[in-house]
Amino acid sequence: MRKNFLWFHLYRTIIVKFGLDLFYRKIRVEGLHKVPRKKPLLIIPNHQNSFMDALLITTRLHKTLSFLTRAQAFSHPFMNWYLRSLNMLPVYRVRDGIKNVQKNEEIFQECINRLSNNEAVLIFPEANHDLKRRLRPFSKGFTRIAFDAEAQNNWNLDLQVVPVGLNYSDHRNSRNEVRVVFGKSFPVKSFKKKFEEDQRAASDELKNEVSDRLKPLVMHVSKLDQYPLVKVVLDEMESDRAKLANPNYMNSLVDCLQSRQTPDLIEKAEEVLKIAKEYDLSVRVLINVKLPLLKLGLLSPLYALAWLNGIIPYQPARHIIKTKIKDPAFDASIKFVLSLVIFPVFYLLVSLAMVLLLGVPGVWALGYFTLSLFSSVLFKRAHEFVRTIKEKQKIKHFKQTHPEKYETVQNHLAELLVFRKEVIQGE
Numbered sequence: 001m002r003k004n005f006l007w008f009h010l011y012r013t014i015i016v017k018f019g020l021d022l023f024y025r026k027i028r029v030e031g032l033h034k035v036p037r038k039k040p041l042l043i044i045p046n047h048q049n050s051f052m053d054a055l056l057i058t059t060r061l062h063k064t065l066s067f068l069t070r071a072q073a074f075s076h077p078f079m080n081w082y083l084r085s086l087n088m089l090p091v092y093r094v095r096d097g098i099k100n101v102q103k104n105e106e107i108f109q110e111c112i113n114r115l116s117n118n119e120a121v122l123i124f125p126e127a128n129h130d131l132k133r134r135l136r137p138f139s140k141g142f143t144r145i146a147f148d149a150e151a152q153n154n155w156n157l158d159l160q161v162v163p164v165g166l167n168y169s170d171h172r173n174s175r176n177e178v179r180v181v182f183g184k185s186f187p188v189k190s191f192k193k194k195f196e197e198d199q200r201a202a203s204d205e206l207k208n209e210v211s212d213r214l215k216p217l218v219m220h221v222s223k224l225d226q227y228p229l230v231k232v233v234l235d236e237m238e239s240d241r242a243k244l245a246n247p248n249y250m251n252s253l254v255d256c257l258q259s260r261q262t263p264d265l266i267e268k269a270e271e272v273l274k275i276a277k278e279y280d281l282s283v284r285v286l287i288n289v290k291l292p293l294l295k296l297g298l299l300s301p302l303y304a305l306a307w308l309n310g311i312i313p314y315q316p317a318r319h320i321i322k323t324k325i326k327d328p329a330f331d332a333s334i335k336f337v338l339s340l341v342i343f344p345v346f347y348l349l350v351s352l353a354m355v356l357l358l359g360v361p362g363v364w365a366l367g368y369f370t371l372s373l374f375s376s377v378l379f380k381r382a383h384e385f386v387r388t389i390k391e392k393q394k395i396k397h398f399k400q401t402h403p404e405k406y407e408t409v410q411n412h413l414a415e416l417l418v419f420r421k422e423v424i425q426g427e
Contacts, residue, residue: 007085008064008085008086008087009064011086012058012059012086013059015340016055016058016059017059019336019339019340020055020056020059020336022376022377023174023175023335023336023339023340024174024175024176024177024178025175025176025177025377026177026178026242027056027060027177027178027179027180028177028178028179028180028245029060029179029180029182030179030180030181030182031181031182031183031184032060032061032182034182034183034184034185035061035062035162035182035185036160036185037062037063038118039118039158039159039160040115040116040117040118040119040120040149040157040158040159040160041063041119041120041121041159041160041161041162041185042115042120042121042123042142042145042146042149042159042160042161042162042188043057043061043065043067043120043121043122043123043162043164044122044123044124044125044142044161044162044163044164044210044214045057045122045124045163045164045165045166045214046124046126046135046164046165046166046214046217046218047124047126047127047128047129047130047166048129048130048131048132048133048166048168048171048329049129049131049166049168049171049329049332049333050129050327050329050330050332050333051069051333052332052333052336053124053129053166054067054069054122055336056166056178056180057122057164057166057180058087058122060180061120063119063120064087064119064120065087065119065120065121065122066087066088066089066111066114066119066120066121066122067087067088067089067121067122067123068088068089068090068091068107068111068121068122068123068124069083069088069089069090069091070090070091070093071090071091071092071093071100071103073088073090074090089107089110089111090103090107091104091107091141092104092107108141108144108145108148111123111145111149112145112148112149112152115145115149115157115159116149116152116153116157121145123141123142123145125138125139125141125142125207125210126138126139127139127141129327129329130329131171131172131328131329132221132227133218133219133220133221133230133235133244133250134218134219134220134221134222134224134227135211135214135215135218135220138207138210138211140203140207142210143202143203143206143207144203146159146161146188146206147188147191147195147199147202147203147206149188150188150189150192151195155189155192157188157189158187158189159187159188159189160185160186160187160188161185161186161187161188161206161209161210162182162183162185163182163183163210163213163214163217164180164181164182164183164214164217165179165180165181165183165214165216165217165218165247166178166179166180166181166218167179167180167181167218167219167244167245167246167247168244168245169241169242169243169244169245170241170244171328171329171331171332172328172331172332173331173332173335173380173384174332174335174336174339174380175377175380175381176241176242176245177241177242177245178245179245179246179247181217181218181247183213183214183216183217184213186209186213188206191205191206216247216248216251217247218247219244219247219250219251219254220247220251220254221254222254222258223258225266226257226258226261226266228266228269228270228273229257229261229265229266229269229416230254230257231269231273232269232272232273232283232413232416233257233269233416233419233420233423234250234253234254234257234420234423236283236284236287237287237416237417237420253423253424256423256426257423260419260422260423260426265415265416265419268412268415268416269412269416271408271409271412272286272409272412272413272416275405275408275409276409279398279402279405280394281391281394281395281398282388282391282395285388285391285392285395286395286409286410286413287413287417302375302378303378303381303382303385304382305371305372305375306375306376306377306378306379306382307379307382307383307386309347309372309375309376309379310343310376310379310382310383311383312346313339313342313343313345313346313347314339314379314383316338316342317334317335317338317339317342320334320338321334321335339376343373343376344373347368347369347372347373347376348369350368350369350372351365351366351368351369352365354368
C-alpha cells in the first residue's frame with residue numbers, strides 16, 4: 001500500500017466527488033460495468049475541459065488511478081507535494097526544455113510500475129485540451145507506456161485499454177450535465193505479434209484502434225472546416241443543453257448536418273461567430289434562446305437568496321478568469337476549485353459574525369449556513385438570468401450603433417435556424 005493511499009481515496013470520494021455532484025446538475029455514468037476490476041487499466045479519454053476531465057473519471061472509477069499533468073503545475077514545492085499526493089505525475093513538453101523532457105523517462109517508468117502493481121493510469125492521448133466537440137489526433141506517448149508495460153512483464157500483465165468519452169452540455173459553467181461513457185476494454189497483448197514485427201506500425205495500430213473506439217463515445221465533428229456551422233446550428237441554437245452531452249444523439253445530427261451543409265451556410269455561420277466575438281456578444285442571446293421563466297418565477301425567492309449570497313464569494317473566480325486565465329478551457333476548473341473552498345468559508349464567516357457580532361442565536365446562524373450552502377447550487381441559474389439581462393442591453397446598444405451588422409447577423413441566424421429544423425427533421 002502506497003503511503004498516500006488512504007489520503008487519496010478519502011480526498012477523492014468525500015471532498016472531490018461530493019463537490020462535483022454539487023457543481024454539476026447531473027453526472028451520468030454509462031458503461032462502468034464494462035471496466036475490468038482485477039486487471040491493470042490504461043484509461044484513455046478525450047480531453048476538452050482541463051483537469052475537470054480527470055476528476056470526473058477518478059471519482060467514478062473503482063481502482064487507484066494516477067494521471068499525468070503538465071509539469072508547470074508542480075513548480076512550487078507545496079504544489080509538487082500536494083499534486084503527487086493525489087497521484088498526479090508531471091509530464092514535460094518540449095517548451096519545458098530538452099533537459100526536462102528527458103525526465104519523462106522516469107515518469108513513464110513510474111507509470112509502468114503502477115500498472116505492474118495492478119493499478120490504473122490515465123493518459124490524455126490528445127496531449128492538450130480543446131473546447132471543440134471533436135476528437136483530435138493522438139500522440140504516441142500512451143502506446144509506448146502500454147507496450148513497455150507488457151514487455152517488462154513478459155506479456156503476462158494483461159493490461160487493458162479503456163476508452164472513455166467525456167461529454168459536457170456546457171464546458172465553461174457549473175450546474176450543467178456531464179456524461180461519462182466507458183467503452184469496452186481490450187488487451188494490449190493482442191498487438192504483441194505486430195509489435196515484435198514492427199514497433200512503429202504497432203503503435204499506429206493501437207492509436208487507430210483507440211481512436212475508432214472513442215469516437216462513438218463523444219460528439220465528434222470530423223470535418224474541422226464545418227465546425228462553425230455545427231457550433232451555431234447544433235450547439236448555440238440548442239435550448240435543451242442536456243442533449244449536447246448525449247453523443248449518440250448529437251453524432252446523428254452531425255452526420256445529417258454534414259450531408260446537407262453548403263459552403264454558403266458555413267460562411268454565414270463563420271460571419272455570425274466573427275461579429276459576436278468582435279463585439280463581445282452572446283450568440284445564444286442573439287438567437288434569443290429562452291430561459292425557463294416559469295421556473296425562475298416560482299423559485300425567485302431562493303434564486304434571489306442564492307445570487308445575493310453568492311455574488312461576493314464568486315468575485316475571486318470571476319477576477320481570475322477575466323484577468324489571469326487566457327484559456328477558457330480552465331474556466332470550469334477555476335470555478336470548481338475556488339467554489340469548493342471559498343463559498344463554504346464565506347458562509348461560515350458570515351454565520352460566525354451573526355453570532356459573535358450581532359448576537360443571533362446559534363441555531364439561526366446554523367440554519368443560515370445550511371440554507372446558503374445548499375441553495376448555492378442555484379447561484380449559476382440566478383447569475384445567468386442577471387447576465388442575460390446585461391447581454392440583452394449590450395445587444396440593444398449594438399443594434400443602435402451598428403444596425404447593418406445587426407441586421408446581417410439576424411438574417412444569417414434566421415436562415416441557419418431554418419437549416420437546423422431541416423437537420424433535426426432529417427435525423
